[in-house]
Amino acid sequence: MEIVIALLFVAVVLFGVDRLMLGLESRGHLNWRRTRRRDLSAEPTAKLDSLLVSSSRERTHQP
Known part of the structure; x- marks a missing residue:
């Protein structure tokens, strides 16, 4: 009987x-079950080199 109560408790907690x-x-706030994954091939991409070059340029122009 204790096992049945424990299983019911676990089921209620998981449902909650x-x-x-x-x-x-x-x-x-988050993606759980109903939201599909984004298609990453449709997302804009940036190369790591361009990110590093732009950040180093910003640092050199500041006084």
């Missing part, structure tokens, strides 16, 4: 956590 995460997802 899932509902909490879905609520946070609906407010835009």
